[in-house]
Amino acid sequence: MERLVELAERLGLSNYEAKVYVALLVYGPLSSTELAEKSEVPQPRIYDVAKSLMDKGLIMVQHGRPKKFSAVNPSVALRNYVQRRYESQLQALEELLGSVPEEAVEDEVGLWISRGYESMANLIEDSVRSAKVELLLAVPSRMARKLVPLIRESISTCAVLFDSEELVEDVLSKFDEVRLRPTKAPIMVMPDFSYMLVVVEWDGERPVAYKVTDKNLVKMLAVYYLNYLRGEGEAISVKFRQLKRRAYVHLTRALDHLRQVEGEVMVTVKGSWVRSREPVMLRGKLVRISENLLRSMGSLVLRLEDGREVTVGGIGAHLEDIEAREILIEVEAPT
Known part of the structure; x- marks a missing residue:
């Protein structure tokens, strides 16, 4: 009984x-x-x-x-x-939920900590659901499989997997990029550039989740993700050639997309002018990708409708004309 x-x-x-x-x-x-x-x-x-x-x-x-x-x-x-x-x-x-104002649940800048499996699962789901433009993940394959139903096809996605135990077709078909990086690194989830969720001891009985909202720390963690986890991961599935329209927050992934496409490309950029910090949104034809080997970074050169050429850098850009916060790529079929 x-x-x-x-x-x-x-x-x-x-x-x-x-x-x-x-x-x-x-x-x-x-x-x-x-x-x-x-x-x-x-x-x-x-x-x-x-x-x-x-x-x-x-x-x-x-x-x-x-x-x-x-x-x-x-x-x-x-x-x-x-x-x-x-x-x-x-x-x-x-x-x-209808009585709670949205601004009441916005996090202040800092480092927020939660412990336990349920908290980890809730924070990961919330992070995945909140992505509007680009979602970056570093997770074990079993977790990637569980997250598949939450992934919206309208956003850009990259999943770095720590193992291939559950590397199944629904995972490969749902993400724009799937890379394999065997490691015991923390779970990482970045929706757009709004914050970074980091989970340590995720395979233990009481994982610890850190929600990082300080932009300087987020930028450092983004570099770790893009250069170490994604950059050194083995490409299992990459769909850039098939994608005719995609938006990115991170210039690194936008550049990788542009390097693999054929035909004329139009790029819409949202961000700010580097010198004045005034907000800007413009659209132009991709002229070339400018590579800076010393900085191990690249930038875009766009020709606007009036014939001017502008240079576009990523988050933190200071040498280019524009610091981009969102980059929309539209590929026209080659004639």
């Missing part, structure tokens, strides 16, 4: 309710005295517990001498109780 009581509690019954209800399911109709004995619930509590179970539609009473209690068919009553409880909780959830 102990296991049944535990299951009933998981369905939302209190400990006394679960004990009384399970006793009626196991032994059939019982008097209050019998019920107290079988359930090990104090007899003075039997009637108020029974009333609570009747209010939930789970049991019925027979008035006589002695008064007896019996469970309503659990296939109907218990299932309906769970359904009503679920619907009530869902309604409360929607009302609560």
Whole structure:
């Protein structure tokens, strides 16, 4: 009975309710005295517990001498109780979420820490769902497989896998890039450039998740991801040639895409002018990719509609004309 009581509690019954209800399911109709004995619930509590179970539609009473209690068919009553409880909780959830202003859940700049598997799973899911332009992942293959249903096809994605144990077709088909980098590195999730989620001890009993919102730290972690994890990972699947339209936050991946395409390319850039820091959004034809071997970086040269040429660098650019925060690539079919 102990296991049944535990299951009933998981369905939302209190400990006394679960004990009384399970006793009626196991032994059939019982008097209050019998019920107290079988359930090990104090007899003075039997009637108020029974009333609570009747209010939930789970049991019925027979008035006589002695008064007896019996469970309503659990296939109907218990299932309906769970359904009503679920619907009530869902309604409360929607009302609560609808009452919370978005700015109230925005994180201040800093380092936020959470511990435990559930916290890790929630933070990873939230990070994946929040990506609007580009999502970077470094995860074990089993986790990549679990995240597949959450990945939107409209965003740019890169998954660096620590192993190939569950490197299956649905993982390969969902991500723009899949790279294999056997390592015990932390799990990393970066939605756009908004923050970096880092999880250490992820294969232990109590993983620790760090949500990094300080932009300087995010920039350092992005370099680690792009240069060490992605840069040294073995390319398993790369779809740049097939992608005719993709947006990127990180110039490194945009450059890799452009190096593999054929035909005329139009690029739309959102960012700021390096000198004035004024925001800018412009669209131009790709003229060339400029490589700087000393800096191990590249930049774009675009020709605008008025004939001017501008140079575009990535986040932190200071030598180019524009620091790009979002780069949209549109490839036209070669004639």
